[in-house]
Amino acid sequence: MKESVVLKTNERSLVLKALSRLKFKRPKFELVPSLKKLLIPVSSILVFLGIWYLGAESLRQREIDFRVEKALTDQGQAAADALTLCFAANDPSCQTNTLPSPAQVWSSLITLIDDYFIIKQDKLDFKAKTEAINETRIAQGNDPIVYTGRASFVDQIIRSLKTVFAGFLLALIVAVPLGIFIGLSPALKNAFNWFIQVFKPVSPVVWYLLVFMIVKTMLIDSTEDNSFTISFISVGLCSMWATLVNTAMGVSSVDKDFINVAKVLKLGTFQKIFKVILPSALPFIFTGLKITMSVGWMVLIAIELLAQSPGLGTFVWEEFQNGANDSNSKIIVAMFVIGVIGFLLDRFMLSIQNAVSFEKTDAI
């Protein structure tokens, strides 16, 4: 009897010990895995920067060698030596026109940000200066004087975002209802199928030209700048196909069981569409909208460039035409900004999708 009691307490203490050991193990901060998690992306970024740096260096060296060689054959030894020294001293008059190094891109980014604050101050000064004049002009029935200086990089980003959202909204308003109708009716599907198949693969440039032809004529008596209208309509038309096709597919492939439920519950057509078909097609529709958003952002740059609508596309093109010392690095800054904004837009769409849809989708 006594023995068994002793055994029991022993057992209990053993169990307790095991439990306490478990308890201590679990909340312990696991340093190694979380470091690993951080280490892998950080090291991949460092490797990327390293390869970029080495590549930019070798390209720069190649251009210097070529130009020194050319100076030697054309102008002789003295000119070649002077050029070598000039490059070695990193003189502003001796700059290569090739892939900029990470450091150059970073300093361009700083320049652009500084530039933004300068222009902002400029605008404020202008406003203060013209306030009194504008008041009298408005009182006389004239148009007020507006700031017409150059736009800052941030202004151009905002303008680009406005264009892409306007285009996205156009695509949403056109493609989602059209897709629903096409998905619901086989006759409409037949009617629109050739249209979708033919126009889907058309290049953004051609879409732009088409929209340009039409909008230019429609706004022929307007003196306003219509580049914004043209570019957002072009963006919408280029990017809406993914939403159209996905919506039609989602609507036409609703689970037959759900349709049977709707029939047994005797839902009306309106109720059936809004309570059964649309919720069930929502994941498809959002996949389409996500593709539309990313396609829209991608074609936006090319379309802005063609339409001369102020924005990132025009910024890139103007920098390229400009050919200043830091133009190339500003283009690379714009490239990163475009990439990061595209990524953020994608995440934004994903979070909306997960908020409204019954199926949760993970980011890739």
Place this chain on the structure above:
Amino acid sequence: MAYLELKNICKTYGEGDSKTEVLSDINLSIEEGEFVAIVGFTGSGKTTLVNLINGLLEPTSGEVIFKGEKVVGTSHERGVIFQNYSLLPWLSVEKNVMMAVKEAFPKRDKSVWKRKAAHYIDMVSLTPAINKLPKELSGGMRQRVAVARALAMKPDMILMDEPLSALDALTRGTLQDQILNIWNKDKRTALLITNDVDEGIYMADRIIPLRPGPNATLGPEFKIDIERPRDKTALNDNKVYKETRNAIIQYLMDIGNERKAEAKAPIALPDLEPKSFVEYV
């Protein structure tokens, strides 16, 4: 006049050469308050039969008469419990049931709908899961939601299309009892389609085997004279139970063998012989 009557029902799918007759010459009548089970092999056209009765499908010939009127289209008078639950995955348990409540009581306000839905969910004892989504529930719980939804339509008759065949044996048993309890309370007419003879005997007043399709017809009916409430464990020793069970299984086995014999009918082979090249070597 029977409550539900099927008169010379015939249903074919497809056109021309690919035309197959799934059901032929189905005659069935069910009285008010009766619990009838139809037992059959998989693929014998059981779901087609249910869909004909609830109005999702129309018979090629013959007619379905419910309460003296020909069935055209679906109606909330005939509630259905589908084989694969068919709950709307984006709606919570409450909202799924509420969709059916709205159909049965279209002219009430939201608080009435909410109360009625809560009542039916309580009937299948799912009140703790009322705000959950179907994907967060187990198979048995999902089927209970489907039962609550079918009941919420205030049907005069409940059609069950293999409602329990996807569940494990233990869950099956409890759900059978739950369905029987609910049926017992207000004695609604019920039609159960199943592939489990034991389930049919335990639950129904009458069992009718469905001969396998194509051209499936109903076999002879078996009455089950066992008093309710039936006790599952005691049933195993019940003489009537044993006899009925053996008779039905024997009948179904015979049909199966018949079909096998049909399939085994010798196929005339062409008189061909492989050519031998040996002599040329």
